[in-house]
Every structure is written in structure tokens, then in C-alpha cells.
């Protein structure tokens with residue numbers, strides 16, 4: 554265990570007063586965007602009829618122009634402006650690099666400096682994260698701060714625990730693999746399902762697995778987690794070694810071919826009867842919400858949301874050998890539906 | 906300034922000038938919001954304003970006052 558002074562979490566970042574005020578402003582602008590502005594757009598869209606050309610008519614609405622401007626620019630400002638998260642984290646670089654490099658318990662972290670990240674991973678700044686998560690040692694801290702800042706749509710407390718419970722119901726797994734673990738909150742949520750669970754998080758990003766391992770190291774509840782730098786499409790672990798293979802918000806960052814490889818890998822890695830379960834975004838059966846889904850893909854630098862929506866995930870799982878594939882919407886909170894913009898959370902579940 | 910109206914970015918409005926003017930308005934509002942927080946802190950430190958005002962609440966009111974009308978149709982003349 555690392556010795557810590559006080560209760561400061563590992564690789565903590567303190568925002569200066571002006572940056573915090575700026576991020577608060579953006580957070581409130583996002584609330585206006587996701588609430589009142591969204592509702593105005595929804596109401597105007599109802600007048601457009603559903604026939605051919607709906608998306609073009611929607612985009613022509615001045616309200617849609619504002620909606621799109623807010624969506625793209627607020628995310629861009631949050632991360633990349635002079636008072637953005639990336640600049641704020643940068644001012645802590647030396648301290649962060651030191652903390653991330655602290656020694657870890659045996660087996661907690663396996664890095665792979667020779668891992669060649671796929672092109673799609675290096676070429677995209679997903680969700681407008683400047684420079685993406687590969688490469689820079691402190692990128693994972695930028696991601697963590699960004700996920701919690703300025704009313705982020707994916708920073709909701711409790712989302713990951715809620716998914717882990719919904720994903721498995723009464724099943725009590727022992728060995729869980731979390732692909733694309735980020736800074737470990739999805740891995741930890743599965744580890745928290747019971748004292749016997751051993752959870753392994755893997756990620757292409759060295760920064761992510763390192764931050765995850767450091768966070769796990771300092772908390773008692775992290776003791777049953779370990780982290781490996783690896784590609785979800787080619788996992789360096791033996792056949793049949795997991796009861797559950799899961800991912801959260803990963804599939805929409807991968808092109809279809811890589812997703813199909815990940816599905817085959819999941820099948821190989823699962824023991825018979827094991828569960829593959831992913832939380833991601835798929836457009837609902839509604840022209841307006843589908844248009845906003847594709848708009849989000851364009852405006853938030855998520856190019857593979859488009860292709861994910863076009864995939865036959867049921868067929869791809871069955872082709873890999875899975876049975877009983879189930880695709881269902883997921884309620885990330887208890888808020889009433891339809892009154893605010895939200896990502897269309899979806900659980901994709903299959904049994905080996 | 907906190908945003909750069911000259912940086913390359915995708916267009917959202919039907920015309921470029923609206924795009925630029927709106928970017929400037931939002932950047933200005935962000936600066937005002939920051940300065941409002943600074944003033945509130947100074948006033949609290951000097952004892953001329955009640956301590957413990959919630960900055961998130963103040964930012965919310967400010968955003969609603971300045972931009973809230975975008976969510977409502979323009980009243981007819």
C-alpha cells in the first residue's frame with residue numbers, strides 16, 4: 554500500500570479559482586442545452602412530420618443550429634480552451650507523473666510498451682479529448698477530470714455500479730474481464746459485486762491502466778483488481794479464464810471489424826456458460842432521437858457511433874458462437890425520460 | 906479570451922457571421938461569469954455579502970438570465 558497523507562485521492566488535480574468558475578459556467582450552459590433547448594427542439598421537431606428528408610428539415614431549424622453549436626463547442630471549451638481541463642491538468646504534470654510512477658504491489662499492473670495501438674485509436678480524438686488517451690502519461694487524468702467536470706454526460710455517480718448489477722442480476726461471477734477499463738471505475742464496479750470477485754481491467758492506454766492500478770492500490774476495495782495494457786481485440790490471457798467479459802462505453806470507439814474481433818476474443822476468453830455484456834449507445838426507434846444520435850457522433854468526434862448503429866450485433870455474436878443474445882435499453886438514472894437530452898444507453902448481452 | 910473565434914471549427918449556423926458573433930458572446934459571458942465569482946469572493950472576504958453563497962447556483966441564474974431565452978420562441982410583435 555502506498556503511504557498517503559490526508560485523504561487526497563491519487564493523482565488529484567486542484568483547479569484554480571478561475572478555471573473552476575469557467576467549468577461551472579460550461580456546466581450550466583450544458584444544462585441549458587440538455588434541458589430547455591433540447592425540449593424546444595423536440596417540440597419543433599414534432600411539427601416536421603417523419604417522412605423522407607426529416608434529418609435535413611431538422612438541421613435547417615435555427616434551434617437545431619444552436620443545439621449543435623452548444624453540443625460541439627461546450628465540449629471543446631471544456632477540454633481545450635485556455636481554462637480547459639487539459640491545460641489545468643498540464644500545470645500539475647510533474648506531480649502527476651511522479652504519483653503515477655509510484656511502485657505498485659506485485660501483479661497489480663502489466664504494461665506493454667511494445668503494444669502497437671491500432672490506427673483508428675491513434676487517429677481519433679474521441680469525445681474531443683485532445684490527443685486521445687494513448688501516448689501521454691497523464692492523459693488518463695485528463696480523461697478522469699473531464700468525465701467529472703462541467704456536467705459531463707458520462708460522469709454520473711453510480712452509473713457503473715448500476716450497470717454491473719443490471720448486467721448480471723443474480724449471477725455471482727468470480728472472474729471478470731473489463732475491456733477498455735479507462736481509469737478503472739467500470740472494473741471496480743464489477744469487483745464490488747462480491748468479496749470473491751477477481752476483476753481484470755485492460756486498456757490500450759498505458760496511462761489508463763497505470764492510473765487504474767494506482768487508484769486500486771490505495772483503496773482496500775481495489776485489492777481484488779489488476780490491470781493489463783492490451784488490445785481488446787487480442788487479449789494475452791488464456792482460453793476460458795473468465796465468467797464475465799464486459800465493456801462500458803468501448804464499442805462505440807471501435808470500427809466494426811475490431812468489434813467483431815473483440816466478440817470472438819470474448820468467446821474464447823469465457824468459460825462455458827459465461828456472459829459477455831457490454832454497455833454502449835444504440836439509436837432508439839425514433840427519427841428525432843436517431844438524428845440526435847448521429848449528430849452527437851459527428852459533433853463529439855465519435856465516428857464509430859455511426860458504424861456501431863449499422864451493425865448486426867445479434868448476428869455477430871451468434872456467428873462467434875454465442876447464444877441467447879439480448880439487446881435492451883438501460884436506464885442510467887431514475888429521471889423521467891424525454892425531458893432532457895440523454896445518450897441512448899443500451900446493454901448488449903450474450904451467453905457462451 | 907477563453908475561446909478563439911479564429912480557430913478552425915465546424916460551422917453550425919447558416920451563416921458564418923452568426924457563428925462568429927455567437928462564439929464571441931459565449932466567450933464574453935464566460936469571462937463575466939468568472940468575474941462575478943471573483944467579485945462574490947471579494948465581497949464575502951470583506952464581509953459585505955453573506956458567506957456561503959453557492960457559486961453553481963449563481964452561475965445557473967446568470968446563464969438562465971443571459972441565454973435562457975434561446976429555449977423559448979420569440980414573442981410575436
Ligand SMILES: C[S@@+](CC[C@H](N)C(=O)[O-])C[C@H]1O[C@@H](n2cnc3c(N)ncnc32)[C@H](O)[C@@H]1O
Nearest residue numbers: 686733734735739756757758783784785801802
Ligand atoms: C470511453 S472510455 C470508457 C472507460 C471506462 N470503461 C469507463 O466506463 O469509465 C473507453 C476506453 O476504451 C479504451 N480502448 C479503446 N479501444 C480499445 C481497445 N481496442 N482495446 C482496449 N481498450 C480500448 C480507451 O483507451 C478508453 O480508456
